[in-house]
Amino acid sequence: MNYKLIPFLSILLCSFMLSAQQKLPKKKAQIKKSIENHQSDLIGISDAIWANAETAFEENESSKLLADYAEKNGFQVERGVAGMPTAFVATYGSGKPVIGVLGEFDALPGISQKALPTKEALDEGAAGHGCGHNLFGTGSLGAAIAIKELIEQGKIKGTIKFFGTPSEEKYFGKIWMVNEGLWDDVDVNISWHPSAEIKADTQSSLALVDFKVEFFGQAAHASADPWNGRSASDALELYTAGINYYREHVKPTVRMHYHIQDGGQVVNVVPDYARLWVRVRDTKRSGLMPVYERVMEMAEGAAILANVDYKISLISGIYELLVNRTGEEVMQKNLELLGPINYTTEEIAFGKKIQEVTGKEQVGMDSKIKPLEDTKEHPGGGSTDVGDVSWNVANINLGVTTAPKDTPWHSWAVVACGGMSIGHKGMLYASNAMAMTMLDLFEDPKLVKSIKDEYLERKGKEVYKAIIPEGPPPIPTK
Numbered sequence: 001m002n003y004k005l006i007p008f009l010s011i012l013l014c015s016f017m018l019s020a021q022q023k024l025p026k027k028k029a030q031i032k033k034s035i036e037n038h039q040s041d042l043i044g045i046s047d048a049i050w051a052n053a054e055t056a057f058e059e060n061e062s063s064k065l066l067a068d069y070a071e072k073n074g075f076q077v078e079r080g081v082a083g084m085p086t087a088f089v090a091t092y093g094s095g096k097p098v099i100g101v102l103g104e105f106d107a108l109p110g111i112s113q114k115a116l117p118t119k120e121a122l123d124e125g126a127a128g129h130g131c132g133h134n135l136f137g138t139g140s141l142g143a144a145i146a147i148k149e150l151i152e153q154g155k156i157k158g159t160i161k162f163f164g165t166p167s168e169e170k171y172f173g174k175i176w177m178v179n180e181g182l183w184d185d186v187d188v189n190i191s192w193h194p195s196a197e198i199k200a201d202t203q204s205s206l207a208l209v210d211f212k213v214e215f216f217g218q219a220a221h222a223s224a225d226p227w228n229g230r231s232a233s234d235a236l237e238l239y240t241a242g243i244n245y246y247r248e249h250v251k252p253t254v255r256m257h258y259h260i261q262d263g264g265q266v267v268n269v270v271p272d273y274a275r276l277w278v279r280v281r282d283t284k285r286s287g288l289m290p291v292y293e294r295v296m297e298m299a300e301g302a303a304i305l306a307n308v309d310y311k312i313s314l315i316s317g318i319y320e321l322l323v324n325r326t327g328e329e330v331m332q333k334n335l336e337l338l339g340p341i342n343y344t345t346e347e348i349a350f351g352k353k354i355q356e357v358t359g360k361e362q363v364g365m366d367s368k369i370k371p372l373e374d375t376k377e378h379p380g381g382g383s384t385d386v387g388d389v390s391w392n393v394a395n396i397n398l399g400v401t402t403a404p405k406d407t408p409w410h411s412w413a414v415v416a417c418g419g420m421s422i423g424h425k426g427m428l429y430a431s432n433a434m435a436m437t438m439l440d441l442f443e444d445p446k447l448v449k450s451i452k453d454e455y456l457e458r459k460g461k462e463v464y465k466a467i468i469p470e471g472p473p474p475i476p477t478k
């Protein structure tokens with residue numbers, strides 16, 4: 001080796017790497033151009049959804065903004081699918097393959113925030129996009145439109161479907177859409193989620209069941225004639241004590257939460273009514289079900305102790321996510337092709353300010369492409385109704401940086417970033433990564449087959465059954 005050549009070779013290597021990142025194959029360059037052409041509209045839609053911040057099943061304006069833009073761009077839009085006014089499917093093209101992409105758009109109550117790096121409500125007490133779903137829905141639609149344009153120009157053949165999926169944060173709208181068979185003709189589905197890092201997602205999520213427990217007693221004066229009363233809130237307290245004792249005897253993968261929704265109104269009345277929302281999670285649905293049964297049984301015990309009646313109602317439940325490594329490898333290649341997100345000095349300062357205010361190390365943004373991880377048998381983290389989709393069609397998942405490293409999720413800090421350029425950059429990056437991955441699927445039937453084969457193998461013999469109560473979805477009545 002001639003050592004004098006090393007600097008020359010390294011310059012050559014660097015310039016090669018640079019050109020590899022910058023020079024995209026022709027159709028992928030067209031995708032990038034399409035997303036650039038729609039960029040100002042997409043940012044406008046995302047910002048409008050961000051400012052509206054509509055919560056579960058009340059996302060009327062947000063759903064309409066996305067569905068209208070899909071329609072304006074030539075998609076056939078079916079609104080109000082699966083009994084949910086804000087759910088819709090936008091379709092373009094015909095024949096195989098059929099590729100789906102998910103778009104969420106609901107906000108979280110009580111975390112309204114301005115696009116500032118310090119806590120300041122936009123509208124005190126109102127909702128905010130603390131999970132970045134304004135970016136999620138809009139970014140996915142940007143990807144669907146880029147693919148639609150390639151189909152329209154005759155460069156690829158097949159069908160693209162954008163699924164407008166409401167109420168991810170509360171009732172899990174996708175379950176009703178899955179139950180309606182909306183993914184039955186889809187070959188591969190793609191999804192992404194706002195995050196504090198960029199990675200092709202090779203980890204599952206937690207399965208869960210939500211149910212409501214109500215106790216019914218007898219009201220009485222709390223001091224004058226308490227012997228005439230039977231307290232529903234006594235039962236509620238005994239019930240939560242039971243759950244808390246039970247924590248010691250469940251596997252470490254189990255999570256149990258409850259939210260007291262009604263524990264009585266005033267101190268001088270023995271409450272005749274109490275209600276709580278209970279959630280049980282585990283890494284697999286199979287591990288979850290016995291814990292769920294046990295936690296339900298405890299309600300009877302509490303009711304006997306307090307001499308009251310009780311009622312349990314299923315709200316809904318979701319499956320753990322089925323990972324598809326074959327699909328994630330395709331996504332990974334596209335992330336490497338796109339390279340990291342570049343941030344301005346102002347954006348880095350914005351990120352560091354959020355880290356300072358939330359007591360985190362001030363390291364700024366993390367936009368490097370993470371290597372593909374091994375899939376863990378028991379991952380931590382949250383749950384998503386994308387899990388139910390992934391039991392009905394092969395699914396590829398992506399996380400893209402839309403907030404600084406270590407940002408507390410479901411908080412004002414995520415809302416802040418989702419309403420400014422850090423969020424917008426992540427959203428447009430996700431549009432590119434998903435559209436480029438979809439393009440690879442449209443162009444390679446063998447790849448689609450191997451992704452579907454892995455899906456069938458992971459699903460095995462388990463038969464999917466949606467965990468929902470009888471009747472229509474719980475749409476709030478005004």
Ligand SMILES: [Zn+2]
Pocket residue numbers: 131132133168193
């Ligand atoms: Zn989310």
